[in-house]
Amino acid sequence: MRTPFVVRFFSATSTKGWLALAAFAVLTLVLLPLLHLAVAPDHPLHVSAYVIAVGGKIMCYAIVAVAMDLIWGYAGILSLGHGVFFALGGYAFGQYLMRQIGRDGAYHADLPDFMVFLDWKSLPWYWFGSDSFGIALFKVVAIPALLALVFGFFAFRSRIKGVYFSIITQAMTYAFMLLFFRNETGFGGNNGFTDFKRIAGLPITAPEMRVALFALSALMLMFTLLLGRYLVSSKFGRVLTAIRDAESRVMFIGYNPLHYKLFIWTVSAMLCGIAGALYVPQVGIINPGEMSPANSIEIAIWVAVGGRATLIGPVIGAAIVNLSKSFFTQAFPDYWLFFLGALFVLVTLYLPDGVVGLWKRLRQKAGRT
Numbered sequence: 082m083r084t085p086f087v088v089r090f091f092s093a094t095s096t097k098g099w100l101a102l103a104a105f106a107v108l109t110l111v112l113l114p115l116l117h118l119a120v121a122p123d124h125p126l127h128v129s130a131y132v133i134a135v136g137g138k139i140m141c142y143a144i145v146a147v148a149m150d151l152i153w154g155y156a157g158i159l160s161l162g163h164g165v166f167f168a169l170g171g172y173a174f175g176q177y178l179m180r181q182i183g184r185d186g187a188y189h190a191d192l193p194d195f196m197v198f199l200d201w202k203s204l205p206w207y208w209f210g211s212d213s214f215g216i217a218l219f220k221v222v223a224i225p226a227l228l229a230l231v232f233g234f235f236a237f238r239s240r241i242k243g244v245y246f247s248i249i250t251q252a253m254t255y256a257f258m259l260l261f262f263r264n265e266t267g268f269g270g271n272n273g274f275t276d277f278k279r280i281a282g283l284p285i286t287a288p289e290m291r292v293a294l295f296a297l298s299a300l301m302l303m304f305t306l307l308l309g310r311y312l313v314s315s316k317f318g319r320v321l322t323a324i325r326d327a328e329s330r331v332m333f334i335g336y337n338p339l340h341y342k343l344f345i346w347t348v349s350a351m352l353c354g355i356a357g358a359l360y361v362p363q364v365g366i367i368n369p370g371e372m373s374p375a376n377s378i379e380i381a382i383w384v385a386v387g388g389r390a391t392l393i394g395p396v397i398g399a400a401i402v403n404l405s406k407s408f409f410t411q412a413f414p415d416y417w418l419f420f421l422g423a424l425f426v427l428v429t430l431y432l433p434d435g436v437v438g439l440w441k442r443l444r445q446k447a448g449r450t
Contacts, residue, residue, distance in 0.1 A: 102303060109136075109299035114292040129357050130288065134363055139403050140298040141360040146383040146395030147305045148352035153381065154390035155313050157325030158242070162250030163353055164377035165257045166225040170354025171223050171367040172261070175274035176208055177217035178285075181251060182278045194276070195269045205267045214281055221358040222351050229350030233343045236396050242328075251374050258372035273368025274361070285362055298359045302396070305352055309392045312345070321345060322390075382425050387436025397436050 113136070116128040145167055152158045179193045188197040192204065210216030232253060236246060264270035277285050284290060312318050323331050324338045331338060361367045370376075379402070387398025402424070409417045432439055 090409075102297075102306070106299070106303065109140075110296050114296060117292055118288055133269035133291050135407065137291075137295040137298045137363045138360060139400055140295075140302045141356045141363070142383065143361075143385075143396040143399040144298075144302050144305050144356035144404055145353050146387065146399040147281055147302075147309055147392060148349040148356070149380050149384050150389060150392060150395040151312065151345055151352075153384060154395075155325060156342055158245075158342065158346065159247045159381065160250045160346075160349075161247045161374065161377045161381065161433045162254040163349070163380050164374075165254040165372050166350040166353035167357040167360070167376075168228065168257075168261075168369070168371040169225045169228065170221045170357030171361040171371060172268060172274070172357075173220040173354070174217055174358035175277075175361050175367045176211035176220075177214060178277040178280065179274050180212040181280065181282075182276065185278050186235065193269075193274075195264075195272065196267070199264055201267070206237055208267065216428050221354050225350040225357075226347050229347045230343065233346040236341075237339050237342045237346075251377065254372050254377050255374055258369045258374075261369040261372060269368065271368065273366060273370075275366040275368075277362060277365060280362060285365075291363070294359065294363050297362070299357060301355060306392055306396070308348075308352075312348075314330065315393070317341065318346075340399070363439060379421070382421065384435075385425065386428050386432075386435055388437030391435070391437045394435050394437040401436065 090124075113133065115127050116126055117130070117133055119443060120127040122129075144178060149160065149163055182193065184190065186194040186197075188194055188196045192201060196204075204211070210220070236249065241249065260266055261268050261273075262271055268274070279285055280290060293355040313321070320331065320336055321341050324336075324341055328338050358370075383402050384395045385398070386402055387396065388394025402421070405420070405424075406417065409420050413420070434441070434447065
């Protein structure tokens with residue numbers, strides 16, 4: 082009798098991996114929330130709201146990095162447009178957050194403040210259901226998925242790949258950024274959405290809500306890692322890596338790469354949309370700047386720094402780059418982009434397998450001595 086794949090998946094996952102995941106769960110779901118909520122602010126063990134906010138933001142970035150790794154590391158598809166999926170998820174949930182403001186805005190109107198300022202008389206049709214939490218969650222997943230499905234179908238059917246695919250994804254992101262910058266599109270223009278008040282009727286700035294969003298980000302990151310592990314360990318994952326390494330040979334033995342690439346591309350976009358929805362209430366703003374080509378390039382840097390095709394590497398890369406960014410933008414604000422560029426060049430030249438690859442090599446050397 083053949084062993085079910087789910088059983089084989091759990092048995093194949095290393096004990097160290099499960100222990101690391103359990104430790105991460107205890108840290109993010111129990112320890113840090115308790116130290117933030119139950120320990121007095123003047124106590125040395127108190128975890129500040131800043132740490133919770135930064136931790137939640139970095140976990141959202143880590144979800145995007147893992148989503149990027151699924152298509153770049155395992156399918157060989159370098160996207161320079163994943164920022165648009167992240168931002169669309171953020172805007173979809175941002176619509177709900179703007180409706181939750183109600184009459185507490187500056188103009189005390191039923192419409193969002195920016196619409197009142199621009200003399201809008203009613204909500205546009207694409208704001209339908211924005212006052213419903215359930216519909217908002219559906220749009221968070223469905224909108225990035227639909228865009229990815231349509232775009233990916235035509236791109237992959239035309240067998241566009243390599244640098245050409247990267248260029249058109251960057252062009253797509255830039256086009257959306259210019260569209261959302263326009264005031265008449267109904268997305269707040271340059272300022273975007275901000276001044277959020279509530280989620281499901283609860284104050285968004287309350288410590289309990291901050292911790293809840295932090296914990297949800299941690300849960301989603303763990304789910305993304307497990308989903309990624311499940312996919313790449315399956316027959317689907319083996320075909321996907323075969324497409325990455327030799328797509329023509331895969332076609333000759335009877336597989337259609339279109340279906341595999343389109344599926345993983347759409348799943349990756351959905352994960353980015355969910356990450357964007359978790360990100361927006363934690364940082365308190367979403368604007369077209371999230372769609373800038375530079376942001377999408379930075380996502381690729383996270384994966385390269387951590388290590389492609391490792392799943393955990395992109396998480397490490399996202400943490401390293403964004404913590405460094407927080408430091409260098411304060412200490413050397415005029416030189417941060419130079420640091421980012423130098424980091425990418427150095428990793429490409431000297432760490433082709435990223436931080437995870439370096440760690441593996443060091444362990445192998447230690448084992449031989």
